[in-house]
Amino acid sequence: MYLPPFEVYILGTSSAIPAFDRYPSSQFIHINGSYILIDCGEGTQMQLKKYKLPSNRIDLILISHLHGDHIFGLPGLLTSLSLLQRQKPLKIIAPQSLKIILDTIFTESEAKISYPIEYIFTQPTHPELIFENDKFKISTVPLIHRLPTTGFVIEEQPADRKIIKEKVQEYAIPIHQFNRLKKGLDAEDEQGNIIKNEWVTQDPPPTRKYVYFSDTALLSSIPEVAFNADVLYHETTFLKEHQDLAKITMHSTSIDAAQTAIKIKAKKLLVGHYSSRYENLDLLLNEAKTIFENTELAKEGKKIVV
Numbered sequence: 001m002y003l004p005p006f007e008v009y010i011l012g013t014s015s016a017i018p019a020f021d022r023y024p025s026s027q028f029i030h031i032n033g034s035y036i037l038i039d040c041g042e043g044t045q046m047q048l049k050k051y052k053l054p055s056n057r058i059d060l061i062l063i064s065h066l067h068g069d070h071i072f073g074l075p076g077l078l079t080s081l082s083l084l085q086r087q088k089p090l091k092i093i094a095p096q097s098l099k100i101i102l103d104t105i106f107t108e109s110e111a112k113i114s115y116p117i118e119y120i121f122t123q124p125t126h127p128e129l130i131f132e133n134d135k136f137k138i139s140t141v142p143l144i145h146r147l148p149t150t151g152f153v154i155e156e157q158p159a160d161r162k163i164i165k166e167k168v169q170e171y172a173i174p175i176h177q178f179n180r181l182k183k184g185l186d187a188e189d190e191q192g193n194i195i196k197n198e199w200v201t202q203d204p205p206p207t208r209k210y211v212y213f214s215d216t217a218l219l220s221s222i223p224e225v226a227f228n229a230d231v232l233y234h235e236t237t238f239l240k241e242h243q244d245l246a247k248i249t250m251h252s253t254s255i256d257a258a259q260t261a262i263k264i265k266a267k268k269l270l271v272g273h274y275s276s277r278y279e280n281l282d283l284l285l286n287e288a289k290t291i292f293e294n295t296e297l298a299k300e301g302k303k304i305v306v
């Protein structure tokens with residue numbers, strides 16, 4: 001069965017200070033012909049180049065919060081796109097103050113941006129459907145962190161229902177009725193008899209869902225929209241032995257990430273946002289696996305199929 005592309009490319013996995021060849025947070029997503037960037041830590045445009053990902057095709061940038069390890073790559077990336085004469089509008093979904101930061105940088109550095117930037121502002125108080133087109137939708141989820149922070153849920157729109165060729169022939173359904181069937185409506189034959197949708201169509205493949213939770217302390221309540229993720233990316237800044245630090249800085253341990261994966265019934269857990277105090281990431285991986293077996297380490301250059 002053909003499934004349209006839904007892929008996540010990891011560009012950065014480091015928290016706060018880059019360490020051991022790990023870059024600050026950023027991910028590039030290809031979903032059925034659309035390209036999305038989530039967070040944009042320092043060096044993101046270099047990483048896009050390194051992994052041959054098309055920065056000029058990004059139409060949407062999602063920013064979880066305004067800590068530097070999630071946004072310091074943005075001014076560079078946005079001005080480079082301008083130097084490349086981008087004309088297409090770019091949407092940025094982010095906390096409201098990001099506009100002040102970027103406007104100041106553009107004004108004071110006399111950067112003239114060649115394309116329109118359209119902002120959609122997030123709020124950290126309740127979950128919200130924030131963007132939707134015919135292929136996918138994006139919702140925000142409030143996270144618990146030192147600055148206002150949201151996670152993101154990216155979910156495919158349901159595909160059309162599949163028409164069963166032999167059945168539409170059997171019921172002699174005219175071709176102009178096929179669009180109704182694909183949308184789940186009943187059809188009529190030439191004599192005006194009602195043909196029930198379920199007699200002649202099959203369910204489309206289930207929609208796929210990617211959830212991005214960074215940065216956050218352990219979430220006590222998680223909205224329904226994040227449940228049943230095919231892949232949950234969850235920050236794992238610390239090991240459980242450093243949970244005191246996690247508490248102070250409002251981050252998660254590997255155990256917290258794994259517990260969240262269980263709670264939302266995720267199929268797979270992808271961990272990242274590692275503290276620079278750990279060179280050996282297997283410690284974090286193995287700790288998460290004690291609770292949630294299907295855990296994988298995010299690593300620069302890795303591609304995950306949702």
Ligand SMILES: [Zn+2]
Nearest residue numbers: 015016069215
């Ligand atoms: Zn961070």
Ligand SMILES: [Zn+2]
Nearest residue numbers: 065067145215
């Ligand atoms: Zn942060």
